[in-house]
Amino acid sequence: MIDFTRDGHLHTPFCPHGSSDSLEAYVNRALGLGIKTLTFTEHAPFPARFLDPTPDKDSAMSVESLPLYIEAIQKLKRSYPELDIRLGLEIDYLPGCESETLSFLEPYADILDEAILSQHFLLVDGELLPVDFSAESFDTLVRRVGSFEEVMRRYYTALAAGLAFPWERLKVDRIGHIDLPIKYQHNYTWDRSNVQAEQTRLLQTIATRGFGLDLNTAGLRKPDCGQAYAIDVATEAAALGIPFVLGSDAHVAIDLGAGFEFIQKKATFL
Structure with missing residues (x-):
């Protein structure tokens, strides 16, 4: 069962592409909604040799x-103390x-309570391209690989391959927005049936590895998406x-x- 008193994916004023809203503002919002468990999951810094491919270079917080x-x-x-x-x-x-990601972040693992593993970039002909930066950059990605469905296939295939690494060392327990490319699906x-094979292989890999999924309501707030990430694979x-x-x-x-109330009403898989 899903815990509707828990918000497990939250960003903070430390996010370069976020807002200046204080942590206390998040807490006050949670108290007003009756949400009891908050997991702050700020974008981890990148390893030193990784160059952010987004135009604004603002994908993650600094070291x-x-x-x-x-x-x-x-x-x-x-x-x-009244909140978890x-x-x-x-x-x-x-x-x-x-x-590099594992070795760079592992010194912080003992301090963490939990972590999300997410994919925001896709490797195409040796070049990492952003998946969710903008509709324009996403369209460049689609044109590079040939179709929206091919983006989905490659996204799923890449993530399935990446799960071979020991992410538990960084307290990862779930996969973030598993179908992020649908941000621009409209x-x-x-x-979706044309990417079913890749979807199933990824989900089987996630199940085998013992990870969970981030049921992410951000997609409901994206005009070119209109649904929660992971709802179609739920x-x-x-x-x-x-x-x-x-x-x-x-x-x-x-x-x-x-979007939590919407999920509570609509999620027939619960």
């Missing part, structure tokens, strides 16, 4: 910010940089015994818990 982020969440825990506040990271799966004609995932953690992926305090 210098990481200790400040950790200290801020730990202070928040002490200030609000968890220190987490959203860690990028970076094809070709898996070992701009294309596609049929029935198959549930049949494989994969657990879900509801997450708003909020980058502003007002979005904490956003």
Whole structure:
């Protein structure tokens, strides 16, 4: 069963592409909604040799910010003992940089409560391209690989391959927005049945590895998407015994818990 009093995917003022909303604003929003468990999952810094391929170079917090982020969440825990506040990271799966990511972040693993592994970039002909930066950059990706469905296939295939690495060493327990490319799905004609084989292989890999899924409501707030990330794979995932953690992926305090009531009413797989 899904815990609707838990928001397991939250960003903070340490996010370069987020907002300046304070951590206290997130807490006050949670208290107002009756949400009792908050996991802050700020974008983890990248390994030194990785160059952010987005135009704004703002995909993750800096190395210098990481200790400040950790200290801020730990202070928040002490200030609000009535809430279950968890220190987490959203860690990028970076094809070709898996070992560097593991070794770079492992010194912080003992401090973390949990982490999400997400894929925001796709390797195409040796070049990492952003998946969710903008509709324009995504269309470049589609044109490079040939179709929206081919983006989905490659996205699923890449993530399945990446799960061969020991992400548990970084406290990863679930996969973030498993079908992130659908952020722009309304701009294309596609049929999910045409990527079913790759979807099933990925879900089987996730189940075998014992990971859960981030049931991410951010897609409901994206005009070219219109649905929660992972909702279309939820029935198959549930049949494989994969657990879900509801997450708003909020980058502003007002979005904490956003869409949870919709999921509670519509999610027939619960």
